Amino acid sequence: MDSIELARSVRLTALDLCHSKRASHIGGAYSVADILAVLYADVLNISPLTVDNPERDRVFYSKGHACTALYAVLNACGYLKGYDLLKEFTVNGSYFTSHVNHQIPGVELSTGSLGHALGVACGTALALKRKGNAGSVFTIVSDGELDEGSNWESLLAGAHHALDNMILIIDYNKIQSFGSVEEVLALEPLADKLRAFRWQVTEVDGHNHDELRKTLAESSLARNGLPKAIIAHTVKGKGVSFMEGQLAWHYKSPNDADYTRARAELEA
Amino acid sequence: MRNTFINSLCELARAHDDIFLMCGDLGYSVLEPFAEQFPERFLNAGIAEQNMTEMAVGLAREGYNVFTYSIGNFPTLRCMEQIRYDVCYHDANVKIIAVGGGYAYGALGVSHHTTEDIAMLRSIPNMLVTAPADPHEARSIAKYLVSHRGPAYVRLNKAGEPMIHRGEVDVQPGRLITVREGAGVAVLTTGAVLDGAIRQIDEAGRPWAVYSCPMLSAFDTETMCSLARRFDCIVTMEEHQLAGGFGSAVLECLSDLRAQGRIASMPIVRRVGIPNKFIGYAGTQEYLRMKAGVDLGRILENA
Incomplete structure (x- = not known):
């Protein structure tokens, strides 16, 4: 499956999950869907058979609330053999919690409390360097979660220890829980802040697969003493016209009518 | 005991090449030997x-088997959620070392009084809470932890604690170390208050039994049943708030044993600790213990 098809599949599965289980956060799942699709289709050196291989790339998915996108990509890529995601998601006794869970194959770290994964990624990146391991360490964070001070501790550490095997991807959809990022707690000028923290910063269209592929591949290879930050400009709810840029889809789960309309748009 | 613990870790790191020591920019004049010998396994x-x-x-x-080191509240309460979610939920092989348990940094003020840590950390699943009473216990705990997989917390006092045991002790989660046999009253302590307890009992000439509990965890229930049968009164002592600490853990265990019918009656439990207050003024550790009531004075008067 190429990355375009994979992204479409991720959005459809996330739609199914959010609709059938009345789950939230479809907006954030859609803003990150293309990033995940390009990573899993074209960039990462992991497969369902190598989830424990020490040489694999590590992916820390910090925006654990947008779990449907990660579960969907793992499902489409064959990591969830023996599981029935659509049936098991959030049901009693299932490890498919609605914040991602490391009990699920392919999930490196449970997240859901924001601002934890980047520091774990720093420790992982340091360990790989000290052990002479060539794997790359990817961390996907949301924009709103950069409010958490712990991230800025980790940004200091990543640069100080020259963790150039780290690639931070910011899903910058400009909307957080209670309003726009600029209204709630402004991040701008974000690129300048990250550069001032001594990260190599690239800004991309987070829905343009060619741009994502090129930047992710280059960032993964460049061992130049600098950790990499990719600011992916995205649209919350991307792919479904009535969800795009709408705060409400941080919370709402699609009703039957929403579901039918969204499905038609995604399959068009 | 701080130096004993770190020096033990340093010795153990020669044979255990997975030991990694991190510090939160504290440990000047203590951590240098480790940092110099194992620069690839050290990080400030x-x-x-x-x-x-x-x-x-x-x-x-x-x-790696990672040890984080800082003062009292900083590697613990400051990052409690990281401990709960990242360390304990993932059952990560991380050990947290806090120096300055209780009022060890007395004059430095409330910021440095470490008096709620046991309650908070012992409530988290997978976490093993340890608090040595003397340098022998500190060394024994260090040895135990290099082969223990999973989270642990080490509550160190600071410096100058006398040797109480004759040598290393067999530390195990939930095990009581017999300091002396006795009758009538059993005194159970955790951490560095043991020395003061022994001195007060000796001065009063009481024949009481004394046990140290360096590893708080699910108590060995056989031992607790035996204590409940042999003693009418159990005294617990800790340099920590009374709410949720070591004395609470002992009470919980005895109450559960009573509820399960494994003991016929509950002994009286008298808890010595800090009675739910901050002490905002300066003082030595000994002074602040006295002001907080962390001693056996009232127990000795009434028993």
Whole structure:
């Protein structure tokens, strides 16, 4: 499956999950869907058979609330053999919690409390360097979660220890829980802040697969003493016209009518 | 005991090449030998305990047995959620070392009084809470932890504690170490208050039994049943708030044993600790213990 098809599949599965289980956060799942699709289709050196291989790339998915996108990509890529995601998601006794869970194959770290994964990624990146391991360490964070001070501790550490095997991807959809990022707690000028923290910063269209592929591949290879930050400009709810840029889809789960309309748009 | 613990870790790191030591920019004149001998397994994480704890999890995931080191509340309460979610939920091989348990940094003020840590840490699943009473216990705990897989917390006092045991002790989670046999009253302590307890009992000439509990965990229930049968009164002592601490753990255990019918009656439990207050003024550790009531004075008067 190429990355375009994979992204479409991720959005459809996330739609199914959010609709059938009345789950939230479809907006954030859609803003990150293309990033995940390009990573899993074209960039990462992991497969369902190598989830424990020490040489694999590590992916820390910090925006654990947008779990449907990660579960969907793992499902489409064959990591969830023996599981029935659509049936098991959030049901009693299932490890498919609605914040991602490391009990699920392919999930490196449970997240859901924001601002934890980047520091774990720093420790992982340091360990790989000290052990002479060539794997790359990817961390996907949301924009709103950069409010958490712990991230800025980790940004200091990543640069100080020259963790150039780290690639931070910011899903910058400009909307957080209670309003726009600029209204709630402004991040701008974000690129300048990250550069001032001594990260190599690239800004991309987070829905343009060619741009994502090129930047992710280059960032993964460049061992130049600098950790990499990719600011992916995205649209919350991307792919479904009535969800795009709408705060409400941080919370709402699609009703039957929403579901039918969204499905038609995604399959068009 | 701080130096004993760190020196033990340093010795153990020669044979155990997975030991990794991180500090939160504290440990001047203590950690240098480790840093010099094992630079590839040492990291000063800066004054950033949340990130230090997260990085420890990252390192542990790749095979290291990571020890984080700082003063009292900083590697513990400051980053409690990292401990709960990243360390304990993932059962990561991370050990947290806090120096300055209780009022060891007395004159430094409430910021440095470490008096709620046991309650908070012992409530988290997978966490093994330890608090040595003397340098022998500190060394024994260090040895235990290099082969213990999973989270642990080491509550160190600071310096100058006398040797109480004759040598290393067999520390195990939930095990009581017999300091002396006795009758009538059993005194159970955790951490560095043991020395003061023994001195007060000796001065009063009481024949009481004394036990040290360096590893708080599910207590060995056989031992607790035996204590309940042999003693009418159990005294617990800790340099920690009474709410949720060591005395609470003992009470919980005895109450459960009573509820399960494994003991016919509950002994009287008298808890010595800090009665739910901050002490905002300066003082030596001994002075602040006295002001907080962390001694056996009232117990000796009434028993």
